[in-house]
Amino acid sequence: MLVQDMEQIFQDKIDREIKIEPKDWMPEAYRKTNLRQISQHAHSEVVGMLPEGNWISRAPSLKRKAILLAKIQDEGGHGLYLYSAAETLGFSRDEMINDLLSGKAKYSSIFNYPSLSWADMGAVGWLVDGAAILNQVMLCRTSYGPYARAMVRICKEESFHQRQGFDALLVLSRGSKEQKAMCQDAINRWWWPSLMMFGPKDSESTNSDQSMKWKIKRKTNDELRQQFVDMIAEQIKTLGMVLPDPALKWNEARKHYDFGAINWEEFWNVVKGNGPCNKQRLAARNKAHDEGDWVREAAKQYAEKKRNRAKEQAA
Amino acid sequence: MSFQIIKHYYGDIPEENSGSGIEKKEVVKTAWPLWEVFIRSKQGLDHKHAGSLHAADAAMAIENARDVYTRRMEGVSIWVVESIYLHASNPDEAESLYEPANDKIYRHPTFYQLPDEVNHM
Numbered sequence: 345m346l347v348q349d350m351e352q353i354f355q356d357k358i359d360r361e362i363k364i365e366p367k368d369w370m371p372e373a374y375r376k377t378n379l380r381q382i383s384q385h386a387h388s389e390v391v392g393m394l395p396e397g398n399w400i401s402r403a404p405s406l407k408r409k410a411i412l413l414a415k416i417q418d419e420g421g422h423g424l425y426l427y428s429a430a431e432t433l434g435f436s437r438d439e440m441i442n443d444l445l446s447g448k449a450k451y452s453s454i455f456n457y458p459s460l461s462w463a464d465m466g467a468v469g470w471l472v473d474g475a476a477i478l479n480q481v482m483l484c485r486t487s488y489g490p491y492a493r494a495m496v497r498i499c500k501e502e503s504f505h506q507r508q509g510f511d512a513l514l515v516l517s518r519g520s521k522e523q524k525a526m527c528q529d530a531i532n533r534w535w536w537p538s539l540m541m542f543g544p545k546d547s548e549s550t551n552s553d554q555s556m557k558w559k560i561k562r563k564t565n566d567e568l569r570q571q572f573v574d575m576i577a578e579q580i581k582t583l584g585m586v587l588p589d590p591a592l593k594w595n596e597a598r599k600h601y602d603f604g605a606i607n608w609e610e611f612w613n614v615v616k617g618n619g620p621c622n623k624q625r626l627a628a629r630n631k632a633h634d635e636g637d638w639v640r641e642a643a644k645q646y647a648e649k650k651r652n653r654a655k656e657q658a659a
Numbered sequence: 660m661s662f663q664i665i666k667h668y669y670g671d672i673p674e675e676n677s678g679s680g681i682e683k684k685e686v687v688k689t690a691w692p693l694w695e696v697f698i699r700s701k702q703g704l705d706h707k708h709a710g711s712l713h714a715a716d717a718a719m720a721i722e723n724a725r726d727v728y729t730r731r732m733e734g735v736s737i738w739v740v741e742s743i744y745l746h747a748s749n750p751d752e753a754e755s756l757y758e759p760a761n762d763k764i765y766r767h768p769t770f771y772q773l774p775d776e777v778n779h780m
Contacts, residue, residue, distance in 0.1 A: 369751075412728075417730070421730070438690075480774070643719060
C-alpha cells in the first residue's frame with residue numbers, strides 16, 4: 345500500500361473520532377509530535393514536584409503538609425502515566441529520563457520560577473494547576489489512545505489540586521494584613537508565567553493546523569488562554585485580590601476579558617534555560633537520580649538472585 | 660507528503676540545542692522490565708487493565724502498582740504480568756479477524772421479531 349493511502353486511512357480514522365493505538369500505522373511526524381509532547385508533559389509533572397517539595401517541611405499545619413504530600417505524590421504518579429504512554433511510541437524510559445537530566449528535553453517553563461513563600465503553594469495550585477487542567481481536560485479527547493487514557497486518569501486526580509490551592513489562598517485572604525499581602529504578592533508573581541504556560545500566540549505560529557487536523561490538540565493556545573483569563577478574573581473576586589494587569593477589563597462586545605501584553609522575551613529566555621531556577625531544577629533532578637542509583641542497582645541484583653535461586657531449586 | 664510542525668503548543672516546546680547547559684550523560688540502562696497492571700475495583704468484578712510500570716520483580720511491581728494506581732480506593736486486588744508475556748492480535752488483520760461477525764446478526768436476540776404476547780424472552 346502506498347504511503348499516501350496509509351495517510352488517507354489514518355486521517356479518516358481521526359476524522360471519525362477513532363483513537364489511534366500503539367500498533368496502528370501512523371505518520372512518522374504524528375508519532376514524533378506525540379512523543380515530544382507526551383514526554384515533555386511527563387517531565388513537567390516530575391520537575392513540577394520540586395517547587396512544592398520546597399515547602400513540605402515548612403507547611404503551616406499538619407493538614408496542609410498532608411495535602412501537599414498527597415498532591416506531590418499525585419504528580420509523581422502523573423509523570424509515570426505519561427512516561428508509560430510515551431513509551432508506547434518506541435522510546436525507552438531510560439532515554440527519556442536521560443534527555444531530561446542532560447537538559448536536552450524541555451518541560452513547562454513555569455517550574456523554573458522559585459516558590460518564595462507559603463502563599464506560592466496556593467497560587468501554584470490555583471493558577472498553575474488551573475491552567476494545566478484546562479489543557480488536560482482538552483487532551484482527554486486527544487487522538488492518541490494511550491495519551492487520552494492517561495489524561496482521563498490525571499484529570500480525575502487533578503481537580504483537588506486546584507481546589508486546595510484556592511482554599512489555601514482563601515484562608516490567607518481572610519487573615520492578617522501580612523497574610524493578605526503575602527497572598528497578593530504570590531498572585532502577582534505567578535499570574536504572568538501562568539499565562540505563558542499556554543504557549544506562543546496563535547498568530548506567531550506558522551503551519552498551525554497539523555496538530556489540530558490530527559486532533560492531538562483541539563483548541564488553540566489563545567483560545568485556552570482566554571478561557572483561563574475569563575475563569576480566573578471571576579474567581580479572584582472571591583479572594584478580594586487583584587490581578588497584576590491594569591489592562592484587564594471585561595469586553596462586553598467580545599463577551600471575554602481583555603488583558604495586557606505578555607512578555608514573550610521572558611518566556612523564550614526561560615525556555616532556553618535562563619529562567620530563575622532552570623539550573624537548580626536540573627541539578628536537583630540529577631542529584632536525586634544519582635543518589636538513587638545504588639537502589640536501582642540493588643533491586644536489580646536482588647531480583648536476579650531470586651530468579652537464580654528459583655532456577656537452582658527447580659533443577 | 661511530509662509534514663513540518665512548527666506550531667508550539669502547550670507542553671510542546673520545540674527541540675533545539677540551547678538547553679540549560681548540563682553536560683550530556685551516558686544512558687545508564689537500569690533495564691527493569693515493563694509490567695502491565697490489572698486492577699479489580701471491587702469483589703465480583705473483573706480485573707481491568709490500568710496501565711504499566713517498570714519494576715525489578717513481581718513483588719516490586721505489585722507494590723508500585725498499589726502506590727500508583729490505588730491511592731483513592733480504586734482497587735481491592737492487583738494482577739501484574741511482565742509485558743513481554745502478553746500477546747496481541749495484529750491491527751492489520753482486524754478485518755479478517757472481526758469482520759465475519761458482521762453478517763451474523765442472527766446471533767443477537769433483537770434479530771427475532773416475536774409477538775407482543777410473548778413477554779420476558
